[in-house]
Amino acid sequence: MVKEDGTILAGNRDENKKFKVFEDTTEFVTNSKMNTTITIVGTNVDLKTRENYERLAHMATHGQVRAINPVHTSVDGDTVFVFSTEEIKSPLNSFGKYFETPDWPLFTVDVVGNTAAKAVQESIYDACYKAETIQFEGAYKGIVPSTKDI
Structure with missing residues (x-):
């Protein structure tokens, strides 16, 4: 996981707790299917x-993409599902006639999409910050450390 400032938040580490780059973990990533x-x-x-x-x-x-590196590789299942309750029909109409045209949904999608991307990024960071260290036999030295243990 990569923070906005480019520093690493979570990921695979070596015996010195130094984060490994993707190229150093290729065998694990391609064989584990746990990413x-x-x-x-x-x-x-x-x-x-x-x-x-x-x-x-x-x-x-x-x-x-902003939070995970690597992401969307051929051996993982990274995906996004969306749903809507469709309660709000024309959210941007209050901003003027420009948004009352038949094309208004395109700009609405841009607004909602950019907001969603930021929310997804923040939710990934939040998950890293709230994660707990766990015991796992397949992990390096038998544990998957949380960001709290770095």
Whole structure:
């Protein structure tokens, strides 16, 4: 996991607690199949079409890209699911006639998508900060340390 300032928040470490780069963990990553991040994004905005929801999911993956390295490799299952309660039909109409055009959902998707990407990124950081060290036989020295133990 990579923080906004580029420092490493969590990840594979060597015996000196130094983080390993992706190239040093290729064998583990390709053989373990334990590097999947599943994200669910919910909104109350009605985005009108399936294509807009697909665009929202695509934009939300940028939060994973900002926080995880490597991400979306051929051996993991990193993905984002989205849903909406569709309670709010035209959230940007209060900003003027420009948003009352038939094209308003495209800008709405941009606004919701960028917000979702930031929320995804922050949720990944939050998960790292709240994680606890666990015992795991397949891990280096039998433990998966949390960020609290760095």
